[in-house]
Amino acid sequence: MEALDRLIASSKRLKAWRTSGVSEDVIADAERVLGVVFPTSYRSWLATYGTGYLDGYELQGLFDTKPSERDPSDVLSGDVVFTTQLNRQSGDPLHLIELVSYEGDEVYYLDLSRGVGGEAPVVCRDATAPAHLKVDAQTFEAFLRKRLQESHP
Numbered sequence: 001m002e003a004l005d006r007l008i009a010s011s012k013r014l015k016a017w018r019t020s021g022v023s024e025d026v027i028a029d030a031e032r033v034l035g036v037v038f039p040t041s042y043r044s045w046l047a048t049y050g051t052g053y054l055d056g057y058e059l060q061g062l063f064d065t066k067p068s069e070r071d072p073s074d075v076l077s078g079d080v081v082f083t084t085q086l087n088r089q090s091g092d093p094l095h096l097i098e099l100v101s102y103e104g105d106e107v108y109y110l111d112l113s114r115g116v117g118g119e120a121p122v123v124c125r126d127a128t129a130p131a132h133l134k135v136d137a138q139t140f141e142a143f144l145r146k147r148l149q150e151s152h153p
Contacts, residue, residue, distance in 0.1 A: 005048070007144075007145065007148050007149070008049075008144070008148065011148045020048075020050075021045075021046055021047040021048045021049050021050040021062075022046055022047065022050045022061075022062045022063065022064060023047075023064075024047065025066065026046075026062055026063075026064065026065070026066050026067075027043055027046050027047065027062065029066040029067055029068050029069075030046075030062055030066075030067050030080065030081050032068070033067045033068055033081055034081060034084055034085075034097070035094065036094075036095075036097065036112055037112075038097075038110075039110060039112075039115060039118060039119045039120040039139065039140055040118040040119055041119060041139045041140040041141035041142075042110060042120075042140040044141075045061065045140060045141075045144070046061055046062050049061065050062055050063065050064075051063065051078050051079070051080075054100050054144075054147060055102075055147070057100050057101065057102055057103075058077060058078040058100065058101075059078075059099060059100050060078060060079065060080040060083050060084075060097075060098055060099050060100065061078065061079070061080055062079060062080060062081070063076065063078075063079060067079075067081040067082075080097060080098070080099075083098050084097055084098060093113075095111060095112040095113035096109040096110070096111060096112070096123075097109055097110040097112065099122060099140070099143070104127060105126070105127045106124055106125070106126055106127070107124070107125045108122055108123070108124050108136060108143065109122065109123050109124075109125070109133070110122060110140060111123045111133065111135075114135075119138065119139045119140075120139070120140075121135045121136075121137065121138050121139070122135075122136045122137045122138075122139070122140060122142075122143040123135055123136060124136045
């Protein structure tokens with residue numbers, strides 16, 4: 001993750017909201033609330049950065065307050081628990097955890113149904129074929145590397 005940290009620090013495409021992430025207690029609480037286990041590289045992102053912006057779009061993460069202790073009426077843009085719960089109410093399956101949505105044209109998710117060895121692939125749902133999920137990267141870390149190393153869309 002050290003090389004990724006350098007890539008993040010030098011990137012103009014990704015802006016972390018904080019320089020320190022959230023605690024293990026907050027991450028574990030988010031997992032309990034959602035009934036999932038986050039992949040290792042995504043947990044590392046949460047612990048190091050918390051949340052941020054990728055190409056000006058919210059990269060879903062966590063804030064300092066445990067999800068189970070929040071006011072349920074709070075709207076928390078950029079929060080993976082809030083976004084996942086909204087998506088589930090709209091019919092998304094339990095195993096998809098939204099990472100970033102480019103105005104609904106492309107939505108990237110962690111697909112926890114395909115997890116192997118503590119990791120899970122990042123899949124993309126394109127507006128032109130919403131029923132089809134295409135694997136974009138094998139891990140969250142690989143997804144970030146790919147986004148940060150490619151030409152700006």
